[in-house]
Amino acid sequence: MAWTAKDLPDLTGTTAVVTGANAGIGEVTAHELAAHGAHVVLACRNVEAGEKARSGMPGETRVEHLDLSSLASVRAFAERWQGPLDLLVNNAGVMRPPAFRETGDGHELMFGTNHLGHFALTGLLLPTLMAQAAPRVVTVSSIAHHAGDEHVVEANPAAGYDANRYYGHSKLANLLFAQELHRRSVAAGAPLVSTAAHPGISATNLVASRDGMGANPIVRLVAPLAMPLVFQSAARGADPTLYAATAGEPGSYTGPQKRGESRGPIGPARLSRSARDEALAAKLWDLSEESTGVRIRL
Secondary structure, three states: OOOOHHHOOOOOOOEEEEEOOOOHHHHHHHHHHHHOOOEEEEEEOOHHHHHHHHOOOOOOEEEEEOOOOOHHHHHHHHHHOOOOOOEEEEOOOOOOOOOOOEOOOOOEHHHHHHHHHHHHHHHHHHHHHHOOOOOEEEEEOOHHHHHOOHHHHHOOOOOOOOHHHHHHHHHHHHHHHHHHHHHHHHHHOOOOEEEEEOOOOEOOOOOOOOOOHHHOHHHHHHHHHHHHHHOEOHHHHHHHHHHHHHOOOOOOEEEEEEOOOOEEEEEEOOOOOHHHOHHHHHHHHHHHHHHHOOOOOO
């Protein structure tokens, strides 16, 4: 489909949270939602960077601190929340740190940040979301989810650390969560819509981040120069997320359609066999509740 951000509907009266909205796809997502009338909260670990991003945005926006690698920070964000919430965009992420790292809660950094932090955030904000007529949760996955497999439920142990495979596990977990949330919402007859999206391969600061591949100073130096020459823009990479946030059918997964889903016009994205495994999704759900202490009931 030739859908772009220009096709977004009028979002006046909608309140949205976008995690990791201080840069890259998250920043574009927040900007476009605000440009179309939504009140947007930029949920960022780096508040200063969030304020810098917000200063260039139209409409009604604000920045709130949120560190998804810390369950205490996630709980504090949810406890501070006041007012309605219609849309939650689970976008933030860490990609491929060269060595094993843990969150303050003892979880592998990518699994803890990319999946468990968003699982807990969704669960804690769910009562607020469910008070609205048409609540929606969008979870951003990746074509890297194809590198994940049934070992996702091992939660990326320190032994045998593999940056590529473990990143794949974290993005597979995002996709399994989005789909299981959809199934449970349907089973409960709830109004909540759960969708997923992936950006293809886009020129963002995710590669150069010091928390991921940018821990290598060479990568940190070269990536900002090389990526715009090779990859699609962050603006194009945000299109699948924006579509999933407004027009995507319940349970859908959207991404670019060209060059192995790395770029191009958006449409239905391909699910790996593990991503279609409903029993695996249920196991991951149980593990996530145990790991975060957050019980999600629809």
